[in-house]
Amino acid sequence: MEKRTSFRRTLALSLLLIAAAQFSLSPLAMDFRISVAVTCFSAAIYFLEDVSVFPVTLLTAAGTFLTRTLLYYAKGEDVLQAMVSAGPEIVFFLIYGTGLWVYARSAARPLHRPVFLCFTAGLDLLSNLGEIAVRPGLGRDWNRTILVLVAAAVFRTILLWGILAFFDRYRLVLLKRSNAERYQRLLLLMSRLGGEVTWMGKNAGQVEQVMNESYELYRQLQGAGDEETAAKALSVAKDIHEIKKEYLLIMRGLSEAMEEERTQEGMELPELLLILRQSVQKLLADSERTAEIRIDCPDRLYVREIYPLLSVFRNLISNAVEAGGTVIDLREEATSAGWRLSVSDNGPGIPPEDLDRLFSPGFSTKINYETGVVARGLGLPIVQDIVEHTLHGRIAVDTGSGGTTFSILLPKDDWEVLGA
Numbered sequence: 001m002e003k004r005t006s007f008r009r010t011l012a013l014s015l016l017l018i019a020a021a022q023f024s025l026s027p028l029a030m031d032f033r034i035s036v037a038v039t040c041f042s043a044a045i046y047f048l049e050d051v052s053v054f055p056v057t058l059l060t061a062a063g064t065f066l067t068r069t070l071l072y073y074a075k076g077e078d079v080l081q082a083m084v085s086a087g088p089e090i091v092f093f094l095i096y097g098t099g100l101w102v103y104a105r106s107a108a109r110p111l112h113r114p115v116f117l118c119f120t121a122g123l124d125l126l127s128n129l130g131e132i133a134v135r136p137g138l139g140r141d142w143n144r145t146i147l148v149l150v151a152a153a154v155f156r157t158i159l160l161w162g163i164l165a166f167f168d169r170y171r172l173v174l175l176k177r178s179n180a181e182r183y184q185r186l187l188l189l190m191s192r193l194g195g196e197v198t199w200m201g202k203n204a205g206q207v208e209q210v211m212n213e214s215y216e217l218y219r220q221l222q223g224a225g226d227e228e229t230a231a232k233a234l235s236v237a238k239d240i241h242e243i244k245k246e247y248l249l250i251m252r253g254l255s256e257a258m259e260e261e262r263t264q265e266g267m268e269l270p271e272l273l274l275i276l277r278q279s280v281q282k283l284l285a286d287s288e289r290t291a292e293i294r295i296d297c298p299d300r301l302y303v304r305e306i307y308p309l310l311s312v313f314r315n316l317i318s319n320a321v322e323a324g325g326t327v328i329d330l331r332e333e334a335t336s337a338g339w340r341l342s343v344s345d346n347g348p349g350i351p352p353e354d355l356d357r358l359f360s361p362g363f364s365t366k367i368n369y370e371t372g373v374v375a376r377g378l379g380l381p382i383v384q385d386i387v388e389h390t391l392h393g394r395i396a397v398d399t400g401s402g403g404t405t406f407s408i409l410l411p412k413d414d415w416e417v418l419g420a
Contacts, residue, residue, distance in 0.1 A: 010052045014059035021064045038096050039156045042120045043163045045100050046111055057097025061090045092131040099123040117157055124153040211240040266304040270297040273330050291321050297332040305417045308390045315379040316406050320345035338412040344405040359384045391417050
């Protein structure tokens with residue numbers, strides 16, 4: 001498979017160079033042509049490390065010879081004369097290809113651009129002189145010939161410089177775009193991990209409570225004289241203790257990893273929500289659902305706690321979509337006490353009987369009727385915990401037949417959250 005891929009790459013590059021060789025000028029004689037093929041060849045060597053230089057050289061030389069022979073034949077020359085006219089170009093490509101092969105093997109990667117450009121300029125002149133030396137019927141006005149060949153080498157070197165600069169710039173643009181996309185994915189991943197770690201922290205207390213209850217059961221059974229059952233209760237308590245230690249180690253590892261990646265610069269809220277909207281819209285498209293997400297942040301609030309806020313908004317938007325909302329509004333507004341961040345949808349609203357249990361762990365109204373899988377019911381409890389303990393705020397809900405609004409109220413002067 002690797003050999004087949006290499007052969008296809010070599011053939012494709014050779015065909016490209018043969019095609020490029022058809023674009024040429026004839027400054028000295030009708031059968032002496034200066035083309036851009038070698039410029040393309042040099043650019044390929046500069047950017048690609050695995051080019052098979054000699055096979056490409058031989059295929060390009062042979063292909064250019066055949067196409068030029070056919071061209072001269074089409075102009076009325078007999079076959080032999082057409083071959084004589086096209087033949088010297090083989091010398092040019094052999095010299096040029098050999099020079100590139102030597103340079104590519106001896107120079108360290110990445111290639112040093114100024115040195116590479118100077119080398120190809122000299123190689124260009126040398127290859128043309130080699131072709132001139134074997135080409136019959138060309139005048140020997142060496143002053144004019146050298147001048148033309150030097151001009152051709154300079155022109156093709158400038159063209160090569162332009163190609164290298166363009167593709168370097170293009171690669172930089174792609175790299176910046178790739179880094180931006182990677183950064184967005186990192187932000188969303190960290191926000192999801194942050195929500196899970198928050199919930200793990202709450203569960204750690206429950207694990208501790210179960211362990212204490214198991215140990216208390218052991219003491220009661222031991223006091224009642226039931227040694228066998230007491231031993232089992234003690235074993236359960238010990239197992240829970242070991243599980244708790246591993247659990248805390250995992251949670252600490254995740255927390256430390258997140259802290260290392262955590263940005264200290266913060267971000268403007270509109271920029272944060274745009275990243276989230278792009279992610280949500282992609283997920284909706286993958287699941288063949290649609291929802292319009294509108295952002296209204298006139299004050300361009302600057303926030304430091306970007307991961308917790310992303311986690312909060314991601315959960316609230318997900319709930320709005322799953323509840324049937326097709327238009328979701330993300331708003332920010334200043335109040336006398338602080339800042340109000342809200343997520344509103346145009347869904348059917350939340351039944352009054354469910355409001356008291358809305359933030360209870362395990363409570364969920366979402367079920368996949370095809371698979372029978374019920375949601376974990378942890379999204380809103382995680383949101384509430386993050387809002388109250390990380391963002392130092394509070395969350396409220398207002399619902400009715402026209403939709404639901406979750407409001408997050410944050411203190412105005414909390415520097416840790418808002419960078420105030």
